[in-house]
Amino acid sequence: MPHIVVDNLIDVKYPQKVNDVEFLFKADELIGVKTPNGKFLLKVLKKEDENYLVKYDKITRPIISEIKKAYEAFIKLHEANVIFENIKGIKEKLPNKNLLNIEDDLSNIDIVEVGFGSGRHLIHLAKENPNKIILGIEIHKPSIEQVLKRLEHEKITNVRVLNHDARIILSKIPSNKLSAIYVHFPVPWDKKPHRRVINKDFIKESQRTLKKEGFLHLRTDSDNYFNYSLNEFLGFDKIDLKVKKNMPYIVSSKYEDRWKKLNKDIYDIYMINHEISPELKENFDFSFEKKLENLDFTPKIYDNFVIHIEKVFKIDDTKELIRATIGNFNRPEHIYILNDEKPVYFKKPAPIKENYLAHLELKRLFNGVS
Numbered sequence: 001m002p003h004i005v006v007d008n009l010i011d012v013k014y015p016q017k018v019n020d021v022e023f024l025f026k027a028d029e030l031i032g033v034k035t036p037n038g039k040f041l042l043k044v045l046k047k048e049d050e051n052y053l054v055k056y057d058k059i060t061r062p063i064i065s066e067i068k069k070a071y072e073a074f075i076k077l078h079e080a081n082v083i084f085e086n087i088k089g090i091k092e093k094l095p096n097k098n099l100l101n102i103e104d105d106l107s108n109i110d111i112v113e114v115g116f117g118s119g120r121h122l123i124h125l126a127k128e129n130p131n132k133i134i135l136g137i138e139i140h141k142p143s144i145e146q147v148l149k150r151l152e153h154e155k156i157t158n159v160r161v162l163n164h165d166a167r168i169i170l171s172k173i174p175s176n177k178l179s180a181i182y183v184h185f186p187v188p189w190d191k192k193p194h195r196r197v198i199n200k201d202f203i204k205e206s207q208r209t210l211k212k213e214g215f216l217h218l219r220t221d222s223d224n225y226f227n228y229s230l231n232e233f234l235g236f237d238k239i240d241l242k243v244k245k246n247m248p249y250i251v252s253s254k255y256e257d258r259w260k261k262l263n264k265d266i267y268d269i270y271m272i273n274h275e276i277s278p279e280l281k282e283n284f285d286f287s288f289e290k291k292l293e294n295l296d297f298t299p300k301i302y303d304n305f306v307i308h309i310e311k312v313f314k315i316d317d318t319k320e321l322i323r324a325t326i327g328n329f330n331r332p333e334h335i336y337i338l339n340d341e342k343p344v345y346f347k348k349p350a351p352i353k354e355n356y357l358a359h360l361e362l363k364r365l366f367n368g369v370s
């Protein structure tokens, strides 16, 4: 991790500004920093040898160029000497325009593939639909990296990829937008069914995001997952279900090749949507009205989200920085809240339903706003 070690620091009152780097506040060992291209926290820890280790806080994830700027400004502000640094040699990873972030706009997506793995089918979709934008959602980072390389190599420009849980991402896509959603060979999770991609919420969100006559295609080699999914789909109205067994498909993925060698049965379910859904109301208001009081550190688990206040860092007698985990149970988000008369998130949580529900519950629990 890029860090510096410096000798003694002069006392400084915050806020401060050094060139274009603003030091916003100090909350125990954390310092709030704003640079032209970032807002993050530095962590300053006193070492046994009386020197100070300065590193960045991982939750607020700055980019290297901004950390460098912040370290330089920090040294200048505190009139410190650098004893060690390992940042000069670190190269910036260039942002890849095809790699999206959960905060990015998804309103131009036409087709979604969930859990694309090696990406064979994703690339096929891109070539078959040159005028459509395909979004591949995958939780496995190496698969993301591999596919990004392939896209570059093959000069494919109509694919975007997102490294996140697909069950969360669908809730960000506008209604009646997608012509197809593909879920090929999802992990069956026989022992942990709550981790399955196909579930009632996912089908509901698929139906909302699919155009009229758009379809969700599930392809699986698992009898159990097939039966389970069919039963889940049957709970929905205004859909057609088409079921096939051992039908060859245009692209054979790595998984499919493996199952074919084992002579396993392969099942397809097509869920064709006939409903026009109401527009997505995505105006999540993440503001607070008053200070959060009587904080409680026990994790709280609800049906769709979690809230866990982890630690409080003191700024002064009236202000503090709260570190918490909120949002989806499987992919919670780590956040900081600057808690004073009118609290604000140090960085806004991603605009997804689970974070918003957690935000509302935070207000209800700790400042009586319902």
Ligand SMILES: C[S@@+](CC[C@H](N)C(=O)[O-])C[C@H]1O[C@@H](n2cnc3c(N)ncnc32)[C@H](O)[C@@H]1O
Residues within 6 Å of the ligand: 114, 115, 116, 117, 118, 137, 138, 139, 140, 143, 164, 165, 166, 167, 183, 184, 185, 186, 187, 197, 253, 254, 255, 256
């Ligand atoms: C068994 S592999 C199938 C890969 C590919 N579709 C194929 O047919 O070769 C399942 C893939 O789904 C991904 N995955 C599992 N759960 C996911 C989720 N909730 N959101 C996005 N991807 C997920 C896994 O990382 C894995 O790459």
